[in-house]
Amino acid sequence: xxxxxxxxxxxxxxxxxxxxxxxxxxxFRHAGYVHE
Numbered sequence: 001x002x003x004x005x006x007x008x009x010x011x012x013x014x015x016x017x018x019x020x021x022x023x024x025x026x027x028f029r030h031a032g033y034v035h036e
Contacts, residue, residue, distance in 0.1 A: 002008040016024070028034050 002011045025034070
């Protein structure tokens with residue numbers, strides 16, 4: 001359980017490692033964060 005700012009960012013990094021870069025790109029694109 002992340003109880004500090006640094007621990008939260010470390011856990012966020014751990015979660016990001018579960019996904020392929022293309023999956024992340026698609027998520028941001030479909031969420032409207034990427035303009036094509």
